[in-house]
Amino acid sequence: MNQTLWLLGGAYVALGVLVLALNIRSGWPLWIRLACIVLVSALYFVTWQSLQDLRGWPTRGALPPHFLLNASSVLEPDENLGRPGQIYLWVTPIVDDEPLGIPRAFALPYNRDLHTRVERARDAMRNGQLQMGDVTSTDGTLRTSNPSAFAPDHQQINLHDVPEPSLPEK
Structure with missing residues (x-):
């Protein structure tokens, strides 16, 4: 590069x-x-x-509507240094229930509620449970993907366990 x-x-x-x-x-x-x-x-x-x-810097673009969470990092706000805080997520987009593409790093503004959800997801990942996420607007509607848009402040990021795969019957 x-x-x-x-x-x-x-x-x-x-x-x-x-x-x-x-x-x-x-x-x-x-x-x-x-x-x-x-x-x-x-x-x-x-x-x-x-x-x-x-x-390779994290993008401030909008997250994909469905994603697999690969890793996360939280920098809490520091008033002494005047640092506002950031939440970094490394995610792989999910299309048609399959992870698709290359993982991408995203930088989000610090939010205490999101910090708590990211910490819970990180703990679950340490215990071996994969995590996935959905992005909705604050009115509850699922957001559509627009890779050129910047991350809106009114987005709601929901993190949860990846469901167990259903096996075909014998």
């Missing part, structure tokens, strides 16, 4: 040099040349912010 970042950074530097060279030799009005320079400079910042999810 670091090589990709270096290559992308080099591509943006080349783009910046190209824009500057074109601006020096062009007969464009000054405001267009300045706008080009500002736009390319803004692209550096936008690209850097959008690449953070690719580097």
Whole structure:
């Protein structure tokens, strides 16, 4: 991933040099040349912010509607340091009652109630019971999956044991 970042950074530097060279030799009005320079400079910042999810940092995106809980971590708020607290969940989406895809890390704002539920789920996982979760809105309706949406503050995360598989009859 670091090589990709270096290559992308080099591509943006080349783009910046190209824009500057074109601006020096062009007969464009000054405001267009300045706008080009500002736009390319803004692209550096936008690209850097959008690449953070690719580097493995937890996303603040919305959780999938059904998921298998792989791991969790809770950082409680610390008023002395001014840290608001975070809840991190590492989950695998469940589609058609089957875990599907690659596990993903999610960062959620700290909530005392969610902290308690995550601790209970972690204890159950330590005792060998797999945990799964559902995301509903506060009015009780199941939320649909939208991977590009940010996690809403009004979501309700329910964690429970994975049901025992039903075996076919002999």
